[in-house]
Amino acid sequence: MLNYRNKAIVVISLLFSMFVIFACTAEETSSESSSGSNTLATIIDRGELVCGVNDNLTGFGVVNSAGQFEGFDIDFCKAVAAAILGDAGKVEYVPLTASARFEALAANEIDILIRNTTWTASRDRDLGNDFTAPTFYDGQGMMVKASSGYDSIESMAGSTVCVLQGTTTELNLDDRFTGSGIAYTPLTFETNDPLQAAYEEGRCDGWTTDKSGLASKRAGFSTPSDHVVLAETLSKEPLGPLTRDNDSELYDVVQWVVFGMMQAEESGITSSNVSSMASNPSDPGIARLLGVGFDGGEPSDFGFGINVDFMQNVISQVGNYGEVYESHLVPLGLTREGSLNAQWTEGGLIYAPPFR
Numbered sequence: 001m002l003n004y005r006n007k008a009i010v011v012i013s014l015l016f017s018m019f020v021i022f023a024c025t026a027e028e029t030s031s032e033s034s035s036g037s038n039t040l041a042t043i044i045d046r047g048e049l050v051c052g053v054n055d056n057l058t059g060f061g062v063v064n065s066a067g068q069f070e071g072f073d074i075d076f077c078k079a080v081a082a083a084i085l086g087d088a089g090k091v092e093y094v095p096l097t098a099s100a101r102f103e104a105l106a107a108n109e110i111d112i113l114i115r116n117t118t119w120t121a122s123r124d125r126d127l128g129n130d131f132t133a134p135t136f137y138d139g140q141g142m143m144v145k146a147s148s149g150y151d152s153i154e155s156m157a158g159s160t161v162c163v164l165q166g167t168t169t170e171l172n173l174d175d176r177f178t179g180s181g182i183a184y185t186p187l188t189f190e191t192n193d194p195l196q197a198a199y200e201e202g203r204c205d206g207w208t209t210d211k212s213g214l215a216s217k218r219a220g221f222s223t224p225s226d227h228v229v230l231a232e233t234l235s236k237e238p239l240g241p242l243t244r245d246n247d248s249e250l251y252d253v254v255q256w257v258v259f260g261m262m263q264a265e266e267s268g269i270t271s272s273n274v275s276s277m278a279s280n281p282s283d284p285g286i287a288r289l290l291g292v293g294f295d296g297g298e299p300s301d302f303g304f305g306i307n308v309d310f311m312q313n314v315i316s317q318v319g320n321y322g323e324v325y326e327s328h329l330v331p332l333g334l335t336r337e338g339s340l341n342a343q344w345t346e347g348g349l350i351y352a353p354p355f356r
């Protein structure tokens, strides 16, 4: 028989162990839900970045004749790999159709998606993604054959319009036509190639997508001047990289790599002068961006969990924002001057918050 004193000890120790078990469980649950996954750590362990991309959009993401992925979006995959792993070549590219891209990200098949993807409220919230600052400000357009006589959306009453499934394009098309009471028939496709064939064969009168996409496709025709992109812009399409929600370590790196490339352009740092700028920074802001000390001081460490001089690798191996834009988008006729993609100092939206 236990006496009162021993009974009290048993009860107290039982209560204590229950409290310990509860406290541990509560801690596990709350730390799991607040920290989410850490894809940055996975990428570092794996030694490679897995980037979801387009393989069929010249200028943004395409496989060239040498079998290599290239384009504006591809360069941002390279930039993230250069920042995290010190090597822009350490990327596995996973080509994805418009309708498969978000599931691939949610299912951990890719670390990050950089595929001419528009930032919208439902993709951000319902689909559980986090978008960084846009890398290209776009808008939807309509391409028609020059011989068609169509010169505005209003003139297209009764037409058939080719459009890609799983895109903002599909939804905006309906907003614009149905919203204005203009009768039309959508003809939807899963990928671009059959869509292009349908447009060329005259099975649809118009081809609608992002204006950058239309510029890319139009440039690929044997006679581009046979096709006209109507002046109207039907929507806002801010395109940029995205990560999964609650994956802040990776999200922050991607976000600040994008900003770093924009800031490098603003500060006049290019792939050819970055090493001399790093050995002899002309001002403290440049020193902070390049992760070096100024005037004998210590380099700034923003705590991204990667090398403090990550922007040096990004700029030397990939280039600043302007260099990347120039090499992939200017050849498509997408000039920056006077567009939303000009630097903020020139009236555009390309703007990086301070590195400090």
Ligand SMILES: N[C@@H](CCC(=O)N[C@@H](CS)C(=O)NCC(=O)O)C(=O)O
Pocket (backbone or CB within 6 Å): 054, 056, 057, 097, 098, 116, 117, 118, 164, 166, 167, 168, 169, 190, 191, 192, 193, 209, 210, 212, 213, 214, 237, 239
């Ligand atoms: N930005 C839009 C459209 C993205 C999109 O998929 N565009 C088309 C045309 S520019 C494309 O990339 N097609 C390539 C393909 O699927 O083969 C979105 O995020 O929904």
